[in-house]
Amino acid sequence: MRVIYGVNKIRKFPNPVVALGVFDGVHLGHKRILQEAVSTAKKIKGTSIILTFDPHPQSEDSICSLEHRLNLISRIGLDVCIVIRFDKRFSQVTARDFMVKILYRRINPRYLLVGKNFTFGRNAQGDFNLLKKFSQRYNFKLKAFDIVKIGSRPVSSTYIRNLILAGKLNEAGRLLSRPVNILGEVARGESLGKVLGFPTANIDPHHEIIPPSGIYIVKVHLANRIFKGVCYIGKRPTFKNTGLRLKNNIEVHILNFHKNIYGKKIEIHFFDKIREDKRFKSAVELAKQIKKDVICAQKANL
Structure with missing residues (x-):
C-alpha cells in the first residue's frame, strides 16, 4: 500500500x-x-x-x-x-x-x-x-x-474505546474481529524484571489506549514471529518510588526468548487476564508469583 x-x-x-x-x-x-x-x-x-x-x-x-x-x-x-x-x-x-x-x-x-x-x-x-x-x-x-x-x-470506535478502558477486552475483541492489541517500541527500562529472573521488554505504546492495570496472557508479534508472553500493566507497587508514577508501565516477558530487542517494533495481543496488580511484601514473593503467571501462560491454549 x-x-x-x-x-x-x-x-x-x-x-x-x-x-x-x-x-x-x-x-x-x-x-x-x-x-x-x-x-x-x-x-x-x-x-x-x-x-x-x-x-x-x-x-x-x-x-x-x-x-x-x-x-x-x-x-x-x-x-x-x-x-x-x-x-x-x-x-x-x-x-x-x-x-x-x-x-x-x-x-x-x-x-x-x-x-x-x-x-x-x-x-x-x-x-x-x-x-x-x-x-x-x-x-x-x-x-x-x-x-x-x-x-x-x-460497532463503533467510541464504544470499543470505552470497553477497552473498562477492561472488557473479549467484548472489544469481538467488535474489532481480532484480539485487542497495541503496537509500540521496545524502550530501555530499569531492568527490574531481569533482577527478578524474568527479563521484560518495556513498551512505549505510541499514544494508544491501553487496557487497565493487571497481568495478562498475551501473544507477542515480533519480526514476523509470534511468541506467548506475560504482559504487566501497572505502577510496580512492590518497589519503592515506582508506585508514584502517573502513567502505567507496560512490560512484557516473552516466553523462550532471550535476544536484545531495544528499539524494535512489537505488537502485543491481549487474551486472558491472569490477575490484578498488587503490592508484595518482598521482591522474592513477587518473583514467586511471576513464576506462577508464566506457568499459566505456558499452559494457555491460544
Whole structure:
C-alpha cells in the first residue's frame, strides 16, 4: 500500500474508489467499507484509496496510533492511503471546500464510500445529505454504510474505546474481529524484571489506549514471529518510588526468548487476564508469583 502524507502530494489515480473516514481501530464496520472499496476497484479496474485523518478529529485517545492503523489497513489490500493532518488550520476548512478543492479537484472519485454517520468540514457541517448533493453535481457514485451491530451492540470506535478502558477486552475483541492489541517500541527500562529472573521488554505504546492495570496472557508479534508472553500493566507497587508514577508501565516477558530487542517494533495481543496488580511484601514473593503467571501462560491454549 502506498502512503501519501498531505494534500499537496495527492496526484490523480485511475478510476479512484475512495473510502473516507478516520477508521480508528479498523473494526468490523470499517473493514466492511474498506473491503468494499477493494472489491469495487477491482471490478472497474480502478484504484482503491483510503482518505483518512491524523490525529483523530474528535478524540485525543485512539485505539490505534497512525502507524498501527496503517499496518492494519494495509492487510486489507488497499492500493493507496492518503493521510491528511488534522490540525487547527485544517479544522477550519468548510465542507464545501473539502469536497471541491480536495476530494473533487485532487482525486475526482468514481465511487465514494462512507459510514452513514460520517461528518466533515468545519464544525461538522457536512453529512450524508450534503455528500449526496455533491455526488449528483460531480458525477460520482456514493455508497453509505449503516452502523454494523452485533446483537444489540453498535460497532463503533467510541464504544470499543470505552470497553477497552473498562477492561472488557473479549467484548472489544469481538467488535474489532481480532484480539485487542497495541503496537509500540521496545524502550530501555530499569531492568527490574531481569533482577527478578524474568527479563521484560518495556513498551512505549505510541499514544494508544491501553487496557487497565493487571497481568495478562498475551501473544507477542515480533519480526514476523509470534511468541506467548506475560504482559504487566501497572505502577510496580512492590518497589519503592515506582508506585508514584502517573502513567502505567507496560512490560512484557516473552516466553523462550532471550535476544536484545531495544528499539524494535512489537505488537502485543491481549487474551486472558491472569490477575490484578498488587503490592508484595518482598521482591522474592513477587518473583514467586511471576513464576506462577508464566506457568499459566505456558499452559494457555491460544
